[in-house]
Amino acid sequence: MTDTAAENEIVETDEQHLEPDAPAEPADEQTVDDDADTFPRAYVDKLRKEAADARVKAKDRDEIAARLHTSLVAASGRLADPSDLPFDEAHLSDPDALTAALDELLARKPHLASRRPVGDIGQGVSAVTSSVDLAGILRHNAN
Structure with a gap:
């Protein structure tokens, strides 16, 4: 008999001598008081409704925060498209963080800057009108 055949015969013999597993008995028979761990149905429903309302408010809050950003x-007025700057909640409470993020984004991607001219560019309606008052000049020089 070869070694492999002898090993197979030993395994078969060992399997025949093994008894089937007895049903497992609980190690510790503690009785669980189900009434102590449960809550009234109305209370559970109330908690679930409060949790659902909190999730809806949190979702609304996230949407509103994104719109505010x-x-x-x-x-x-520094970006052509305001959605180019990714949302960061720190920008809502800290204006310096927002300015720094805009500076950093525009340094990396200057093509995202707004093309709209700002300030006095010499066109359009001007609030300051200067007229020359010759009589005022003569009076001023006469003194």
């Missing part, structure tokens, strides 16, 4: 970026 976009509005703050648009109000700065």
